Structures are given as C-alpha cells and as structure tokens.
Amino acid sequence: MNEEDNKKFIVSPGPHLTTDKSISKIMYMVIIALLFPAAGAVYFFGIYVIFVIIVGILTAVITEYVAKKLRKREFYMDGSAIVTGLLLALILPPRIPLWVVVIGAAVSIAIAKEAFGGLGYNIFNPALVGRAFLTTCFAGLMTQYVLPVESLTGDAVTSPTVLSEGYVMTGNITELYQSLFFGNVGGSIGETSALLILIGGILLIATKIINWKIPLFYIGTVFVFTFALGEDPIFHVLAGGLMLGAFFMATDYVTIPLTNNGKIVFAIGCGLLTVCIRLYAGMPEGVAFSILLMNAFTPLIDRYSILKPLGYIKPEKSKKKESKKGEEEQKAEEKKTVKEGDK
Amino acid sequence: MMLDLLLKSAKGVKVPERKFSEKKAIENAPIPKEVVLPMGQHLGAPAKPVVNKGDSVKTGQIIGEAGGFISANIHSTVSGEVKKIVQLINVITSQPMDAIVIESDGEDKWTVMKKIKDWELKSNEELLARIKDAGIVGLGGATFPTNVKLSPPPGKSIDTIILNGCECEPYITSDHRVMLEYGDKILEGLQVMMKLLSCENVFIAIEDNKPDAIEKMRGFLTEEGLDGVKIVEMKSKYPLGAEKTLTKTLLKREVPMGGLPLDVGVVVQNVSTVKAIYDAIFEGKALVERVVTVAGWVKDPKNLIARFGTPAKDLISYCGGIVGDANEMIFGGPMMGLSQYDLSTPVIKGTNCILMKKAEVTDEKNCIRCSACIDVCPMDLMPTMYVQLVKKKRYEDCARDYFVDNCVECGACAYSCPAKIPIVQYIKIAKNELRKMKVKK
Numbered sequence: 001m002n003e004e005d006n007k008k009f010i011v012s013p014g015p016h017l018t019t020d021k022s023i024s025k026i027m028y029m030v031i032i033a034l035l036f037p038a039a040g041a042v043y044f045f046g047i048y049v050i051f052v053i054i055v056g057i058l059t060a061v062i063t064e065y066v067a068k069k070l071r072k073r074e075f076y077m078d079g080s081a082i083v084t085g086l087l088l089a090l091i092l093p094p095r096i097p098l099w100v101v102v103i104g105a106a107v108s109i110a111i112a113k114e115a116f117g118g119l120g121y122n123i124f125n126p127a128l129v130g131r132a133f134l135t136t137c138f139a140g141l142m143t144q145y146v147l148p149v150e151s152l153t154g155d156a157v158t159s160p161t162v163l164s165e166g167y168v169m170t171g172n173i174t175e176l177y178q179s180l181f182f183g184n185v186g187g188s189i190g191e192t193s194a195l196l197i198l199i200g201g202i203l204l205i206a207t208k209i210i211n212w213k214i215p216l217f218y219i220g221t222v223f224v225f226t227f228a229l230g231e232d233p234i235f236h237v238l239a240g241g242l243m244l245g246a247f248f249m250a251t252d253y254v255t256i257p258l259t260n261n262g263k264i265v266f267a268i269g270c271g272l273l274t275v276c277i278r279l280y281a282g283m284p285e286g287v288a289f290s291i292l293l294m295n296a297f298t299p300l301i302d303r304y305s306i307l308k309p310l311g312y313i314k315p316e317k318s319k320k321k322e323s324k325k326g327e328e329e330q331k332a333e334e335k336k337t338v339k340e341g342d343k
Numbered sequence: 344m345m346l347d348l349l350l351k352s353a354k355g356v357k358v359p360e361r362k363f364s365e366k367k368a369i370e371n372a373p374i375p376k377e378v379v380l381p382m383g384q385h386l387g388a389p390a391k392p393v394v395n396k397g398d399s400v401k402t403g404q405i406i407g408e409a410g411g412f413i414s415a416n417i418h419s420t421v422s423g424e425v426k427k428i429v430q431l432i433n434v435i436t437s438q439p440m441d442a443i444v445i446e447s448d449g450e451d452k453w454t455v456m457k458k459i460k461d462w463e464l465k466s467n468e469e470l471l472a473r474i475k476d477a478g479i480v481g482l483g484g485a486t487f488p489t490n491v492k493l494s495p496p497p498g499k500s501i502d503t504i505i506l507n508g509c510e511c512e513p514y515i516t517s518d519h520r521v522m523l524e525y526g527d528k529i530l531e532g533l534q535v536m537m538k539l540l541s542c543e544n545v546f547i548a549i550e551d552n553k554p555d556a557i558e559k560m561r562g563f564l565t566e567e568g569l570d571g572v573k574i575v576e577m578k579s580k581y582p583l584g585a586e587k588t589l590t591k592t593l594l595k596r597e598v599p600m601g602g603l604p605l606d607v608g609v610v611v612q613n614v615s616t617v618k619a620i621y622d623a624i625f626e627g628k629a630l631v632e633r634v635v636t637v638a639g640w641v642k643d644p645k646n647l648i649a650r651f652g653t654p655a656k657d658l659i660s661y662c663g664g665i666v667g668d669a670n671e672m673i674f675g676g677p678m679m680g681l682s683q684y685d686l687s688t689p690v691i692k693g694t695n696c697i698l699m700k701k702a703e704v705t706d707e708k709n710c711i712r713c714s715a716c717i718d719v720c721p722m723d724l725m726p727t728m729y730v731q732l733v734k735k736k737r738y739e740d741c742a743r744d745y746f747v748d749n750c751v752e753c754g755a756c757a758y759s760c761p762a763k764i765p766i767v768q769y770i771k772i773a774k775n776e777l778r779k780m781k782v783k784k
Contacts, residue, residue: 007686008684008685009670009671009672009682009683009684009685009686010670010671010682010684011671011682011683012671012682012702013682013765013767013768013771014673014677014678014679014680014681014682014754014757014767015677015678015679015754015755015757015758015767016671016673016677016678016680016682016698016700016702016703017358017359017513017677017703017758018705018757018758018760018763019356019758019759019760019761021715021759021761022761022762022763023708023711023761023762025761026711026713026761076708078708117709118709119709119711120708120709120710120711120712120762121709211714253711253712253713253714254711254712256712258712258714258717258725258727258728259714259717259725260718306725306744306745307717307723307724307725308723309722309723309724309746309749310587310591310597310598310600310721310722310723310749311587311597311598311599311600311602311749312600312746313599313600
C-alpha cells in the first residue's frame with residue numbers, strides 16, 4: 001500500500017457522470033428515422049433518388065470538411081452534415097438533376113451553417129435554406145414533379161403535385177387520402193408517405209430526441225386553421241411537406257426556441273404561416289418558407305419565454321419584505337451559507 | 344392511514360443507480376492511529392480549537408467550539424494525545440483553516456454526556472443545547488448545523504417535517520443501510536424533533552429503489568405506533584433528495600427564491616442526522632463517526648462506520664484496496680461530490696461516500712440547443728444560457744434575466760448534456776464573478 005499512499009489523484013469538476021447521449025448519437029438516430037421515408041422514396045420514385053440522396057450527403061460532408069479547413073477548425077464527423085444532406089435530398093423533386101443537388105447541399109452547409117459558425121450557431125435550418133436557394137434560382141426545375149413509377153427503373157411521368165393549381169382530382173376522396181397516407185402521389189422525394197414519416201417521427205419521440213409538442217401543435221394548427229377556413233383539413237395535413245417538416249425540420253434543435261412554451265409558439269406560428277402561404281400566396285406549398293420565417297423569430301421567442309425559476313417572487317413583493325428587516329437579517333445570513341440545502 | 348403509498352415524480356434526470364453496496368451490512372472500520380480533524384466540517388464559521396499540543400483527550404471530548412451562530416462543535420474522535428495543529432484548505436470554502444491532529448492511544452476511552460431518558464419532560468432549550476453540544480450537522484452532505492435548523496426564527500411555524508431517505512445520488516448506500524439497521528433509533532430521534540418543532544405531521548420520503556428500507560421502516564412504524572407519520576414511496580430521480588426539490592415534489596410547495604423550506608413551513612432532515620440526534624439525546628454520544636459508503640473501483644465496496652478524521656486510504660485498504668487504474672477519488676456522490684487528490688484526506692461530517700473511479704475525459708462541443716438541460720433542471724432554470732452568457736462575459740445578465748443565484752449546482756444539466764459541456768463550471772464562474780462585482784460595489 002506504500003506506493004499507493006503517495007499516489008495523487010486527478011481533480012475534476014462534478015458531475016463525475018455523464019449521459020451516454022452525445023451529439024453524434026442523436027444525429028445517427030435522426031438518420032435512422034429518416035431512412036424510413038428515404039426507403040419509401042426509392043420504392044415510389046425509383047433508383048434515381050438513391051443517387052440524389054448519395055450526392056446530397058456526399059456534397060454536404062465534403063463541403064463541411066472544406067469549410068472547417070478554411071476556417072481552421074477541427075472537422076468532426078458528428079453526423080450533422082449527413083442529416084442536412086439527407087434532409088435536403090428528401091425535399092427535392094424526384095427527377096432533380098444531380099448538379100442542382102450539389103449546388104443545394106453546398107449552399108446549405110457553406111452558407112447556412114458554416115458561415116454562421118457551424119453546428120449550434122446557425123440561425124436557419126440548413127436544408128431548408130438549400131431548398132429555398134434552389135427554388136429561387138431554378139424555379140423551373142424545382143417544380144417538375146413526377147408520379148410514382150411503375151417499376152424501380154421505369155420512366156417517370158411528370159405531373160403537378162396535389163397542392164398545385166393545375167392538379168385535377170380523379171377518383172373519390174377516400175382514395176386520395178389513402179394515397180396521401182401511404183405515399184402513392186407525386187411530390188418531393190421523401191415527403192409523400194405520411195405513414196413512413198410517422199414511423200420515423202414516433203421513433204424519435206420514443207427515444208426522446210424530439211419534443212412531441214412541436215409536431216402536435218404544428219399539425220394541429222394546420223388542421224384547425226384549414227377547417228376554420230372551410231378547407232379540407234385532412235387533405236391539408238397529409239398533402240405536401242407538412243409531415244416531414246413538422247417531424248424533422250421544425251424540430252431541429254439549433255433553430256427553434258429553447259423552452260417548451262417557446263416551442264409551442266414556434267409550432268403554432270409555423271402552422272399559421274403554412275396555411276397562409278398555401279391558400280393565399282403565389283406558391284403551392286409553404287412548409288419550407290414558414291419554418292424558415294419562424295426560425296428568424298426564434299431569438300425573439302426565446303427572449304419572451306424565459307423561464308421563471310422555482311419559487312419565483314415578483315420584484316415588487318421583495319420590496320415589501322425589506323420593511324421587516326430585523327428578523328430577516330439573521331435569515332439572510334443563513335441564506336448565504338445554505339446554498340444547496342440538506343440532501 | 345399510516346401505510347400511505349404514494350408515487351410522486353419529480354423534475355430531474357434518471358441517473359444510473361449503481362448501488363452495489365446496498366446489501367452490505369454496516370461494519371465498524373478500525374480506529375485509525377492518527378486522525379486529522381479540520382475545524383470547518385460544516386457550513387458556516389469554522390470552530391475554534393480549545394485544546395493545545397500535548398493535551399490528552401478522550402473520544403467525544405470537545406476540541407473545537409462553535410465559532411458563531413451558524414457553526415458546530417468538533418469533538419475528538421479517538422482517545423490520545425494532540426500532536427499538532429496544522430493548516431488545511433477547507434474544501435467547502437477554499438479558505439485555510441485549522442485542523443487538529445490527534446494520535447490515538449488505541450484504547451478508545453470515551454467521555455459520554457448524561458443520557459436524557461425523560462426527554463419529554465425537558466425543555467426545548469435543553470434538548471437543543473444537547474444537539475448543539477453534540478456537534479450535529481446535516482449528514483446528507485450539506486452539513487448545516489442541526490440545532491439552527493430545529494429552532495425556526497420566531498414567526499415561522501413548522502407544519503410538516505420531511506425525513507429525507509431518498510439518497511438519490513448513484514453509488515451511495517449509507518442512508519439506506521442506516522434506515523435498515525437503525526430504523527427504530529431514527530423514529531425515536533424523530534419524536535424528539537417532533538417535540539422541538541411541535542409538529543405532528545411527518546412524511547418519511549424514500550425512493551422506490553429501496554423497497555426493503557420502505558418495508559423495514561413500516562415495520563418499525565407499526566411498533567412505535569406513531570399516527571402522524573406517513574411513509575412515502577418516491578419515484579427515484581436525481582436530485583430528489585435536494586430539500587427544495589423534495590418539498591416541491593412531495594407537498595407541491597415551492598420554496599421562495601433565496602429562501603429555505605422553513606419559509607413554507609417545512610423542515611427537511613436527513614435520516615442519518617436524525618439517528619445522530621438519537622445518539623446525542625439517548626446515548627449521550629457526540630457526533631464522532633458516521634456511515635460512509637466506500638464504492639466504485641475498490642475490491643469490496645462496503646458501508647463503514649468511520650470516525651471523522653480517518654484518512655481515506657485506511658477505509659480503502661479496509662475494502663481491499665483500489666482495483667484497476669482508478670485515478671480519481673470523490674468525497675460524496677458522483678454527481679455533487681468533490682474530487683480529492685490526496686489519499687490521506689480525512690473523512691469529515693459531510694462525507695457520505697468515498698468513490699473511486701476512472702476520470703472521464705470528455706470533449707466539449709458547441710451547444711446544439713437541444714434544451715435537455717432546461718428539461719431536467721429541478722429549479723426551472725435555463726442552464727444553457729449561462730454557458731453562452733459566461734462566454735461573452737455577460738455575468739450580470741445571468742443573474743438579472745436567468746436567475747443564476749437559484750442554481751443549486753446539482754449537475755443534472757451537465758449530466759444530460761449531449762455536447763458534454765461542463766455547465767456547472769460555467770455557472771460557478773458566473774456566480775464567482777457576480778460575487779466579486781458585489782464586493783467591489
């Protein structure tokens with residue numbers, strides 16, 4: 001024991017335990033959840049979407065690597081670039097040329113993320129910025145949607161999405177709901193199947209990675225608001241990118257408010273804006289822009305949703321207390337010494 | 344309704360329990376050859392030494408007298424001779440303080456105070472004086488002088504006592520074993536407390552990970568026949584054992600900011616402290632020893648009754664020594680305990696556990712605003728904001744907008760952070776800078 005007697009130990013700050021959860025574990029869990037809609041996309045729109053997804057991910061990761069080197073920062077493979085590249089791919093039209101994907105993913109990472117300081121500092125959801133950029137630059141390409149293909153390598157038939165003005169409904173409404181739910185409709189790569197997105201979303205809620213309040217309030221607001229305006233609420237909930245946006249993009253930690261109340265305000269705001277853009281603005285779909293707009297409001301929402309601590313006393317009340325000074329003084333001394341209480 | 348079973352859940356974090364020593368009966372650790380007794384083993388002013396070099400002392404004899412209203416007596420924990428008085432750094436306040444080194448004569452001759460048998464007839468002052476004489480402080484870790492806690496200032500009436508047997512920190516099993524083995528003594532000590540506070544309404548809060556303790560305490564309760572006492576099974580969560588969290592979870596009463604549970608009519612007392620009250624009143628024994636869990640990377644984790652001043656190495660070698668390449672020694676639990684660098688660091692009144700472990704090297708990343716820290720904070724604070732504000736040196740905003748003073752530094756935030764940010768460190772920096780600013784003003 002003599003040798004050990006003189007052994008000096010490391011002194012480190014508490015807590016001396018930390019959770020197994022890490023940023024990369026969270027990111028890889030999100031990727032697993034996104035694989036459900038991604039797999040569905042391959043089934044609906046053919047082999048080509050695999051290339052879109054791979055190009056999206058590779059460009060995102062390479063751009064992040066280059067950007068980190070240019071900024072003289074260390075590059076971590078934390079999976080966040082993969083999430084951005086994958087998400088971007090899932091919100092592009094199924095027959096998008098690959099060079100457009102490269103531009104979109106590069107913009108997502110280089111401008112929306114790294115230029116702001118990297119993961120944690122970006123104000124806007126990178127994938128959505130990429131899509132917004134492509135929508136403004138390549139409006140024609142970004143609105144060329146196709147119907148689901150007959151076979152994985154089969155030719156695709158262009159068709160407007162269900163939300164477009166040019167769309168003409170055939171068949172009855174239940175059939176439409178069914179195709180929207182299972183994903184057998186035209187639309188962006190990963191947004192068509194509500195079912196597969198729900199599976200991925202519930203997986204993330206069950207593993208406590210995303211907060212269930214956001215998709216609930218987002219989708220709920222769209223449902224209630226469209227119903228109030230005399231539209232078909234079920235159609236609006238299932239159509240377009242709402243499901244994907246509500247579960248995977250309005251829940252992006254970095255760009256949404258911190259507190260539960262703030263998150264609810266954010267989700268309701270997204271819902272209202274989505275419906276407004278869909279019904280009254282020039283674009284058929286508004287999920288991407290509504291989330292981006294609400295991202296801009298995040299600092300403001302954070303500012304007005306600061307939590308009140310346990311046992312909060314309003315400042316006016318504490319002034320009154322000062323009048324009873326005598327006995328309070330002794331207690332004040334106690335307060336100073338007792339910071340954490342008896343455990 | 345004595346056998347009330349209530350499951351109540353707190354805000355906090357689920358931590359791994361790792362209470363491997365919960366089945367190990369309490370053992371007496373050998374009395375050390377030499378004890379080092381710091382004068383600051385409690386919250387408040389350090390005690391003043393009242394013995395000199397060369398004096399011969401007995402076990403239980405006062406060697407340091409309380410140095411103020413919030414302070415506690417220190418007793419010799421062995422019989423023998425005062426070898427020297429040295430200067431040590433107080434781990435609680437980081438200030439230098441005196442420590443008395445006593446060489447044991449190996450005979451352990453006691454000086455015992457008069458046993459108070461007819462305590463029901465004694466005045467509160469007399470009983471409180473005994474608790475003060477015995478040097479009793481909160482043994483849950485915060486070490487607040489018990490006689491002060493049990494004499495609420497005039498105008499504050501106590502309507503509820505909570506006996507805290509939660510023990511929410513991982514690894515520690517000392518309170519658990521005390522409840523199992525000294526449950527009857529706890530209930531007798533409790534009756535003294537009930538008289539002192541003239542309060543009949545008592546909850547004994549025990550986490551649901553200790554079903555045997557709950558069962559045992561119920562049995563003792565039936566024997567004693569105390570009507571106002573209810574045992575409450577709490578859903579285990581960290582930091583449930585912190586008194587403000589416990590008051591909130593159990594009674595739905597919020598302790599006002601900067602206040603104490605007595606502001607809402609509650610006294611929370613750790614079960615081991617109540618056992619010490621029993622020893623002082625009924626046995627006339629001063630507080631010279633406590634149950635310490637020796638856990639982690641030691642060969643045979645144990646619950647030991649250790650005299651204060653016993654060097655950690657004695658207890659560790661009694662447990663078979665260190666195994667593996669443990670390189671960190673923590674006094675207290677892994678969540679709030681303090682690392683000690685030296686194996687000869689003595690056990691003091693607040694040392695409920697000595698934990699050997701391998702230090703985790705973590706790599707701090709950027710905050711990704713996942714809000715895990717906010718979701719687990721038992722005080723409803725926003726820990727991540729302190730990190731951002733401290734990085735920008737905006738300390739005043741930490742206090743003004745985000746109430747940093749309310750933080751109890753339980754570490755639930757840092758535990759749950761996926762970016763591995765040492766949030767508590769940032770909070771300590773903020774508090775420290777704010778203190779400096781206050782002094783300047």
